[in-house]
Amino acid sequence: MSAIQTEHEPQTLNLKRIKATDLATSGSLSDRLVRWGKKLLLSDYFILIVSIIAYVIAAQFFDRLARPLNMTNQLSNMWPLFAVAIGQTFVLIIAGIDLAQGATIALASVVGAMIMAENLNPDMFDKLPFWGSILTENGGLLAGSPIATPVAVIGMLVSGLLVGLIVGTLITRFNITPFIASLVGFIFFSYFALWLTQSRNISGLPESFVNLGDSGELISVYFGPKLDPEIRRRDILAVVTASTVITLGLAFFAGYLLNRTIFGKHMIAIGTNPRAAEISGVPTRRVITLVYMFSGLCAAVGAILYTARLEIGQPTLGGLNLLLDIIGSCVIGGSSLFGGKGSIKGTFFGVVFFVLLGNILDAAQMSPFVIDAVKGLFILIAALLDYTRTRLVRVEQST
Amino acid sequence: MRKLIGIVLALTLAFTSVAISTAQEGLTICFGFQDLETEFWVAGHRAITQTLRDQGVEVLEFNANEDPNRQLEQVRDCIAEGVDGIIIIPQDGDSAVTIVNEAQDADTPIAVFNRPPNDRERGIIVVADNEIITEQAVEFMAQKALRQYEITQEPITPLILVGALQDTNAIGRRDGFFNVIARYNERYPGMFKEPIEVATEWDAATALANLEAAITANPDVDFIFTSSDFLFPTIRSVLEPRGMWAPTGDPNHVIMGGLDGDATACMLIDQGYVDATGVQDLFLEAELTLSGILDAIEAGDYQPNAVLPDPGFALTAANIQYQRSDMWGCVLYDEGFLDN
Numbered sequence: 001m002s003a004i005q006t007e008h009e010p011q012t013l014n015l016k017r018i019k020a021t022d023l024a025t026s027g028s029l030s031d032r033l034v035r036w037g038k039k040l041l042l043s044d045y046f047i048l049i050v051s052i053i054a055y056v057i058a059a060q061f062f063d064r065l066a067r068p069l070n071m072t073n074q075l076s077n078m079w080p081l082f083a084v085a086i087g088q089t090f091v092l093i094i095a096g097i098d099l100a101q102g103a104t105i106a107l108a109s110v111v112g113a114m115i116m117a118e119n120l121n122p123d124m125f126d127k128l129p130f131w132g133s134i135l136t137e138n139g140g141l142l143a144g145s146p147i148a149t150p151v152a153v154i155g156m157l158v159s160g161l162l163v164g165l166i167v168g169t170l171i172t173r174f175n176i177t178p179f180i181a182s183l184v185g186f187i188f189f190s191y192f193a194l195w196l197t198q199s200r201n202i203s204g205l206p207e208s209f210v211n212l213g214d215s216g217e218l219i220s221v222y223f224g225p226k227l228d229p230e231i232r233r234r235d236i237l238a239v240v241t242a243s244t245v246i247t248l249g250l251a252f253f254a255g256y257l258l259n260r261t262i263f264g265k266h267m268i269a270i271g272t273n274p275r276a277a278e279i280s281g282v283p284t285r286r287v288i289t290l291v292y293m294f295s296g297l298c299a300a301v302g303a304i305l306y307t308a309r310l311e312i313g314q315p316t317l318g319g320l321n322l323l324l325d326i327i328g329s330c331v332i333g334g335s336s337l338f339g340g341k342g343s344i345k346g347t348f349f350g351v352v353f354f355v356l357l358g359n360i361l362d363a364a365q366m367s368p369f370v371i372d373a374v375k376g377l378f379i380l381i382a383a384l385l386d387y388t389r390t391r392l393v394r395v396e397q398s399t
Numbered sequence: 400m401r402k403l404i405g406i407v408l409a410l411t412l413a414f415t416s417v418a419i420s421t422a423q424e425g426l427t428i429c430f431g432f433q434d435l436e437t438e439f440w441v442a443g444h445r446a447i448t449q450t451l452r453d454q455g456v457e458v459l460e461f462n463a464n465e466d467p468n469r470q471l472e473q474v475r476d477c478i479a480e481g482v483d484g485i486i487i488i489p490q491d492g493d494s495a496v497t498i499v500n501e502a503q504d505a506d507t508p509i510a511v512f513n514r515p516p517n518d519r520e521r522g523i524i525v526v527a528d529n530e531i532i533t534e535q536a537v538e539f540m541a542q543k544a545l546r547q548y549e550i551t552q553e554p555i556t557p558l559i560l561v562g563a564l565q566d567t568n569a570i571g572r573r574d575g576f577f578n579v580i581a582r583y584n585e586r587y588p589g590m591f592k593e594p595i596e597v598a599t600e601w602d603a604a605t606a607l608a609n610l611e612a613a614i615t616a617n618p619d620v621d622f623i624f625t626s627s628d629f630l631f632p633t634i635r636s637v638l639e640p641r642g643m644w645a646p647t648g649d650p651n652h653v654i655m656g657g658l659d660g661d662a663t664a665c666m667l668i669d670q671g672y673v674d675a676t677g678v679q680d681l682f683l684e685a686e687l688t689l690s691g692i693l694d695a696i697e698a699g700d701y702q703p704n705a706v707l708p709d710p711g712f713a714l715t716a717a718n719i720q721y722q723r724s725d726m727w728g729c730v731l732y733d734e735g736f737l738d739n
């Protein structure tokens with residue numbers, strides 16, 4: 001985790017200074033509690049700590065939350081969201097926003113399925129634009145071939161890169177604002193995915209691909225006595241799956257890019273002050289375009305994980321709800337919508353917050369008519385806390 | 400510090416205030432649905448949850464908000480909870496297959512309400528024959544169109560609002576519509592022009608935008624079938640400003656039909672604006688779903704498989720007098736469902 005844990009964040013230095021100040025002073029219990037609270041609020045781990053405290057408290061009321069199978073479920077829910085959110089974090093750092101990620105997920109899902117799907121029912125698919133060429137009764141372009149899955153994965157990643165390239169080019173070459181450029185990307189590629197499949201899902205994906213999702217268990221555990229010769233499937237806990245490895249690999253790579261390379265420094269410079277960065281010789285256009293391409297790549301990785309777990313190529317995958325979760329996770333995790341600030345570690349904590357909050361609200365069995373409103377309220381509370389935290393950091397810096 | 404204590408207190412209070420009733424003795428059933436945006440789903444949700452609760456069953460409800468991935472996650476949570484059975488309204492027929500397999504592999508009986516998986520081999524599947532019911536409704540509309548065609552000799556311009564085609568129900572309804580159009584064109588060559596397809600993705604806003612465009616481009620449309628009754632208000636908002644929203648008998652009347660059999664459709668048939676609607680027997684489907692899952696639980700069958708059909712029927716301007724009480728939407732309408 002070293003690459004993730006040692007990220008560039010100005011607050012880290014301040015925190016050390018605060019710690020030193022705290023050690024040098026002592027006082028009454030209430031003073032120490034106040035200092036402890038302040039330290040907690042300023043900590044990089046604040047959102048994670050809040051999430052865990054909330055989860056532990058909630059588990060006292062809803063015992064299902066503490067069940068091991070529930071916990072492994074939540075782990076598996078985190079990985080695809082985290083994969084996509086990593087790319088969005090990069091974009092936010094350069095003061096952009098990538099709404100096209102939702103459409104990229106849909107497009108990549110469909111592209112992959114069109115390459116590797118096996119056996120397609122002509123009654124359902126004969127109206128598709130590529131029926132008879134790419135798609136036939138036998139399936140997708142490489143149906144049944146041993147290279148179908150790797151080529152499909154490459155196709156999905158390339159489609160993500162292409163969407164990112166187009167959005168990045170619109171921003172850098174035509175001076176279109178990131179919001180509008182990525183909104184155009186979202187609308188265009190969403191409908192392109194729908195057009196490609198004429199609104200149909202493509203099923204029959206090969207097992208080698210499906211195993212890239214939650215089915216690809218690498219480390220599974222079982223707690224309990226071995227009374228029966230056969231352990232029931234629901235009692236086996238998948239702790240590490242292929243999606244865990246893929247997402248963590250992506251996170252390490254992103255953490256390295258952000259913290260250990262000149263590219264990462266350029267990103268932060270652009271996000272902090274694009275004019276100053278340009279004057280200083282930062283190749284802003286190239287960096288911005290590459291960041292959007294990376295965002296598209298991350299969305300495509302998310303598409304691989306979502307598609308594998310659902311076992312279908314779906315043109316409506318990655319809708320607005322998911323997009324809000326992605327951007328919300330990044331912002332809760334400390335990325336600033338104004339740029340110059342963000343970290344992979346923080347985004348991971350934001351994802352943890354979102355997933356655990358959803359789990360708690362589901363377990364609380366609130367009315368389905370108000371659950372999203374309550375979710376919004378908790379996000380608002382978290383955002384206000386982050387705002388308070390940022391102000392405190394500034395105060396500490398000025399003193 | 401005060402703020403932090405406040406946060407913790409707020410979280411604690413929030414969680415306690417929404418504390419669910421503790422697990423009761425008896426069964427726990429998980430009910431996962433997609434949205435409640437149409438009368439059909441509202442009535443279906445109410446029928447299932449109330450009936451179960453009246454029987455003393457604890458119902459855990461999950462709304463996936465039209466996201467099949469979220470529904471899969473929720474079903475996994477239900478399995479982790481160790482519920483006795485699961486009922487779902489899936490987003491589409493393909494994700495339903497994955498979800499049913501997930502539940503059955505974990506030895507949890509599952510029933511699918513109204514929107515069937517594409518593979519009907521596994522799970523308890525309660526489904527109406529959408530193609531046949533649509534054909535019945537469109538047949539009535541086509542008969543009316545034929546009379547008009549014989550008088551005017553002007554070809555009819557048909558339009559269909561198509562649902563999201565990941566949904567097998569939407570495919571069945573589209574197929575039923577095209578079957579009738581093809582049959583009549585075979586018998587009466589030239590009677591129908593090429594049908595205009597309007598994509599809705601089961602979304603009123605999408606339907607509105609696409610229908611506006613279609614009617615503007617084809618103002619001679621005089622035959623409209625909507626794949627779901629919930630779009631009648633949308634159709635009205637497009638036709639009314641153009642003087643095309645007129646009751647039967649008016650020269651501007653557009654022959655109109657739908658499918659679901661909801662309260663709005665019942666009212667509009669009463670008023671003469673709509674000519675026919677295919678009716679899914681919602682109450683029968685709810686009853687079949689509940690009896691199917693509860694029987695399986697009682698029998699200790701973790702992987703029950705059955706297809707339980709709802710025959711359905713078409714309610715038309717001609718038979719509404721006699722079959723009114725058989726349509727769930729008319730029952731709700733007569734109870735004042737649309738009064739609020």
